[in-house]
Amino acid sequence: MPWHDHRQFIEVDTPRDFSFVEGLVYLGRSSLECMHRVKGGALYRRLRIDTWDLVVKIEMPGERLCVHFLNATPPQWARAEVAHTVWAMFDLGVEIDAFYELAEADPILRGLCRKYRGLRIVKMEDLFEALCWAIIGQQITLGFAYTMKRRLVETYGQRLVFGGEPYYLFPTPQALAPLAEEDLRVLQFSRSKAGYIIEIARRFDGGQLRQTDLADLEDYQELKARLMALKGVGPWTADYVILKCFRHRQAFPIADVGLQRALQIVLGRDNKPSLSEIRALAKPWTGWEAYAAFYLWRVLYD
DNA sequence: ATCCAGGAGTCCG
DNA sequence: CGGACTCATGGA
Numbered sequence: 001m002p003w004h005d006h007r008q009f010i011e012v013d014t015p016r017d018f019s020f021v022e023g024l025v026y027l028g029r030s031s032l033e034c035m036h037r038v039k040g041g042a043l044y045r046r047l048r049i050d051t052w053d054l055v056v057k058i059e060m061p062g063e064r065l066c067v068h069f070l071n072a073t074p075p076q077w078a079r080a081e082v083a084h085t086v087w088a089m090f091d092l093g094v095e096i097d098a099f100y101e102l103a104e105a106d107p108i109l110r111g112l113c114r115k116y117r118g119l120r121i122v123k124m125e126d127l128f129e130a131l132c133w134a135i136i137g138q139q140i141t142l143g144f145a146y147t148m149k150r151r152l153v154e155t156y157g158q159r160l161v162f163g164g165e166p167y168y169l170f171p172t173p174q175a176l177a178p179l180a181e182e183d184l185r186v187l188q189f190s191r192s193k194a195g196y197i198i199e200i201a202r203r204f205d206g207g208q209l210r211q212t213d214l215a216d217l218e219d220y221q222e223l224k225a226r227l228m229a230l231k232g233v234g235p236w237t238a239d240y241v242i243l244k245c246f247r248h249r250q251a252f253p254i255a256d257v258g259l260q261r262a263l264q265i266v267l268g269r270d271n272k273p274s275l276s277e278i279r280a281l282a283k284p285w286t287g288w289e290a291y292a293a294f295y296l297w298r299v300l301y302d
Numbered sequence: 303a304t305c306c307a308g309g310a311g312t313c314c315g
Numbered sequence: 316c317g318g319a320c321t322c323a324t325g326g327a
Contacts (some may be wrong), residue, residue: 138309144325145308190323192310234310258308297308 001093003083004064011064012083017096019118020060022298026122032146034168035129046160046167047085049068049078053163053169058086065090070265071162091120094249100290106284108266112295121294125245126233128204129170131230134244135196136189151187169282169295173204196232203230207230220248243290252289254278262296 004011014020022039028038036045040250042059053070067086074082101116103109124130132152137145156171156179176198184194203209209230217223223246227238237254242251253259260272263281267273273281285292 001317048325134308135309135310139307140309140324141307141326143307147325190325192323196310232310236309240308253308256308259308261308300308 001087005079009068010079010083011066012086013064017118018120022116022119023090023122025301030146034150046169047274048169049081052078055167089123089220091123099291102288109292115300127245128173130241130245131200132197134240135193173201176201177205179287200230220250249290251287252293258300259293259296262299265299
């Protein structure tokens with residue numbers, strides 16, 4: 001992961017077949033997103049690196065990703081950490097050639113991979129945030145999900161205003177662990193979702209649940225099982241979170257309504273494919289299911 | 303009112 | 316295990 005230091009900004013080398021623009025399309029897919037902003041071909045967001053609380057602008061004017069430090073000048077070790085974070089954020093370590101090779105032989109993926117070439121999974125670095133977001137998004141419209149997340153973030157996250165714009169850190173487990181269900185119900189969380197999220201916050205806070213422990217798990221099935229052991233985390237949430245947070249590329253949220261809608265569009269049908277149909281279609285995608293899902297979602301953002 | 307939305311838990315054979 | 320039923324909440 002080679003990077004170049006310029007003190008007030010860093011540059012990160014990028015592999016072939018990486019489209020920053022496609023990453024921005026994904027990140028900018030909803031105007032209701034509260035954790036970052038896409039503006040003028042750049043991504044603006046807050047980044048917590050140990051004790052360093054950074055506001056960064058990420059752009060790609062040339063062959064390298066460029067991360068500008070807007071509110072501080074972090075030390076060299078923290079800049080190195082930022083380079084690593086950005087590398088992971090855009091999944092730059094994945095050798096995507098194998099996926100494209102597989103896609104060329106697949107009637108569904110072929111067109112998608114040609115059209116959206118360079119699109120890589122945009123990751124979330126924080127497992128707790130990913131779990132909360134997935135649980136929030138269960139069985140409700142995305143618009144309402146964004147509203148719920150914004151309320152949670154505005155109420156329990158940490159706000160920083162820079163350049164007249166608000167930047168938030170997602171609520172920590174420590175911030176949510178002491179809550180009672182009613183505290184989230186007033187934000188229009190259902191009783192069950194409130195309970196799930198608070199319980200998971202307590203697991204993190206108590207140290208029984210640690211992202212690093214799960215990241216060490218080599219086996220996808222074991223990781224999925226560990227996530228599903230949490231109340232409120234079913235197959236869809238587990239796969240969604242693995243896709244967004246972990247390296248395992250087998251993750252495939254097959255029950256995802258968006259995925260089904262995307263397949264309906266790509267197949268040019270007037271109804272959504274059944275789970276068994278999707279299973280059959282996804283057979284050739286073995287080992288790259290997460291990328292297949294991410295590319296399919298992309299058709300929803302056009 | 304009715305159906306849907308980036309599901310999960312539970313129970314049953 | 317796979318299926319059926321229940322729960323839960325706002326939006327269109």
